[in-house]
Amino acid sequence: MYSAGGNTNISCQEALDHPIVFTSHRLFKAEKNYSTTEREGLATMYVLQKYRHYLLGGHFKMYTDHSTLKYLVNKPMLGG
Numbered sequence: 001m002y003s004a005g006g007n008t009n010i011s012c013q014e015a016l017d018h019p020i021v022f023t024s025h026r027l028f029k030a031e032k033n034y035s036t037t038e039r040e041g042l043a044t045m046y047v048l049q050k051y052r053h054y055l056l057g058g059h060f061k062m063y064t065d066h067s068t069l070k071y072l073v074n075k076p077m078l079g080g
Contacts, residue, residue, distance in 0.1 A: 027039075037066065040069050
């Protein structure tokens with residue numbers, strides 16, 4: 001899956017990497033006030049929930065161009 005600017009597409013990982021579906025979501029009034037990081041996270045959660053039945057039981061990688069989300073996902077667990 002690739003996420004960029006709140007737009008997400010799911011790609012087929014075979015010999016050629018090409019999108020198999022594009023999706024979008026209209027923001028609700030409250031969601032329009034979200035920060036960029038929160039919107040990127042919202043887009044990620046929306047796609048994971050929407051295509052959950054395709055993703056269960058298999059391995060997938062989530063790609064994003066948003067550096068803050070990359071940090072939040074890869075940061076070490078500091079608390080116990």
